[in-house]
Amino acid sequence: MAQLVNLRFRYEGSDYEISLDFDDAALVDNVVAFDVAARRVAGRKEGASATARVELDPNERSFRVLYAGGVFMFDLAYYDPETDAAAEAAIEGIPPEIAGDRILGCAIRGGVSAVVGQGIRCFQSTHEIEGGWHRFNAFVHCMAENFGRISVVALLRTFRCIATTEGS
Secondary structure, three states: OEEEEEEEEEEOOEEEEEEEEEEHHHHHHOOEEEEEEEEEEEOOOOOOEEEEEEEEEOOOOEEEEEEOOEEEEEEOOOOOOHHHHHHHHHHHOOOOOHHHOHHHHHHHHHHHHHHHHHHHHHHHHHOOOOOHHHHHHHHHHHHHHOHHHHHHHHHHHHHHHHHHOOOO
16 A cells, blocks of 8 residues: 555644555455545544545546445446535535544545546546557556646645535
8 A cells, every 4th residue: 555645634623634545455356446534633532433444446547435334336337427516415425524533524525526627627638549468557557647637636635625505
């Protein structure tokens, strides 16, 4: 497992951390997998955490998301613009109160959304490449080239979630 990014932020007197880890061992199974973890590192209830896993299969054109309390999967073989909306709706179904803290839930949602969104863009940019290995290699390269973007989007979507679930 390779930790790609570790983002920290402070909200209402507590410090939080979002990490995105790349599971290089999953490549053996032709799966590109990321673990999204959020934890409270300081403040009230220090040590609370939540995790989710995003598994992208470039050759099958599918992804699945696993989190405490649920799993959802999408087949992108026949992508249409409504897939983005359906994926976002499924991600918003991840309860913000995961691990008893809506900030952790929002961090998980933000990280998952960023990885899935970039995965969809990489599926689209590699869909015409023939041959399993060539397509897989191009997909991994696309994800790697855009990891900086994934990190920024994860943080922005986390903050958007926090703002829109305020008081809930």
